[in-house]
Amino acid sequence: MRPLTVWVVSDGRAGIENQALGLAEAVQRLTPAEITIKHIRWRPRADKLPVFLKTPALLDPSSDSVTPEPGQAWPDLWIATGRATLPLSLAVRRQSIGRTFVVQTQDPRLSPSRFDMVVAPAHDELAGDNVFRITGSPHRVTPARIASAAADMADRIAPLPRPLVAVLIGGRSAAFDLTEAHAADLADRIARAIRTAGGSLLLTFSRRTPVAARAVMVDRLGKLPGIIWDERGPNPYFAFLGAADHVLVTEDSANMAAEAAATGRPVHILPMVPRKPGGKFARLHADLEGRGATRPFAATLPVWTYAPLAETDLAARAVLEAMAAR
Secondary structure (H helix, E strand, O other), X not given: OOOEEEEEEEOOOHHHHHHHHHHHHHHHHHOOEEEEEEEOOEOOOOOXXXXXXXXXXHEOOOOXXXXXXXXXXXXXXXXXXXXXXXXXXXXXXXXXXXXXXXXXXXXXXXXXXXXXXXXXXXXXXXXXXXXXXXXXXXXXXXXXXXXXXXXXXXXXXXXXXXXXXXXXXXXXXXXXXXXXXXXXXXXXXXXXXXXXXXXXXXXXXXXXXXXXXXXXXXXHHOOOOEEEOOOOOOOOHHHHHXXXXXXXXXXXXXXXXXXXXXXXXXXXEXXXXXXXXXXXXXXXXXXXXXXXXXXXXXXXXXOOOOOOOOHHHHHHHHHHHHHHHO
């Protein structure tokens, strides 16, 4: 049998792309597949048009081609993530005349029936015959990938005193904020927990972390043994997850929380300043806590165990089963 051809489509932002790419890689672990990554961007005047008025002709010239080259076929599987990809997913499903199985991750805010499958976070509460719900979102965290990344940094990580505490800091969003004062308080509580345990810090930030919050946390945590990513070179996010004995993650990121829960290590949820309390984040964290993966951070580092979440693998199996059934 020839390998499946899989196109992974996003606007190129790492947090968005990793959802589609993670699902594609999970498919590839189950069956031979050739993955092609496509980055797209709309022309400025077209970007704000309604989904149904956008056509591939309105894409920015810097975008990758989303139609087959002459003599080539449509891909077997199209996996797309993010609002920017919705018009293209609809067009590919129509133009390929059923040749391509179209999967959209996240809640598309359109009828799921417009796609062959939607892989959606359970906390979005999307329902439909072709909706496959998982805890969190698809991602690229696997035991092999994070172990390999940690091994690549072994010369820096191995000498550090344990326990190793990975701290993953998000930032400002529609639902949460990270003020300078709150960042200082979080940093002091994290430092106290690590010092009490006699461990080390592995700290990284997201693109959404406010500059002032980042600065105050680096200042207050910089005297601990460990590694603080200085934004030079690739983000050591996977390596930190692979090496950590504990993971601390801010509550604003569904992606980081779900990825941390795939490690099997205790995941401590760091509070943020709420802007819109409750809602989908409350449902996500209740789900993760109910599955034994997470607990609210209490400035201590208790140890517990749970079965690592493998939601992306479950979604990949569902995609292949649906393709086979069709």
